[in-house]
Amino acid sequence: xxxxxxxxxxxxxxxxxxxxxxxxxxxxxxxxxxxxxxxxxxxxxxxxxxxxxxxxxxxxxxxxxxxxxxxxxxxxxxxxxxxxxxxxxxxxxxxx
Numbered sequence: 001x002x003x004x005x006x007x008x009x010x011x012x013x014x015x016x017x018x019x020x021x022x023x024x025x026x027x028x029x030x031x032x033x034x035x036x037x038x039x040x041x042x043x044x045x046x047x048x049x050x051x052x053x054x055x056x057x058x059x060x061x062x063x064x065x066x067x068x069x070x071x072x073x074x075x076x077x078x079x080x081x082x083x084x085x086x087x088x089x090x091x092x093x094x095x096x
Contacts, residue, residue: 012058012084013077019053020073033074050076058084
């Protein structure tokens with residue numbers, strides 16, 4: 001979990017799952033870390049929309065090379081956690 005303004009705690013994994021569930025026809029409960037995004041019905045447009053939403057939600061940048069590594073839900077969670085973690089303690093707050 002990370003801290004954001006007014007000391008709220010955010011579960012990054014849960015927030016990533018919510019973003020994915022918004023774009024794919026699946027329930028958040030189906031989004032286990034080993035679930036493949038394509039097996040969940042994601043096509044290239046869906047994946048693009050997921051990437052864009054993650055960038056906006058967490059204030060991060062996901063380049064094409066990194067996006068291609070998003071095979072499973074766990075891959076997306078790990079990447080976002082890593083990017084958000086890089087900004088912990090910095091002046092910039094990646095999650096707004």
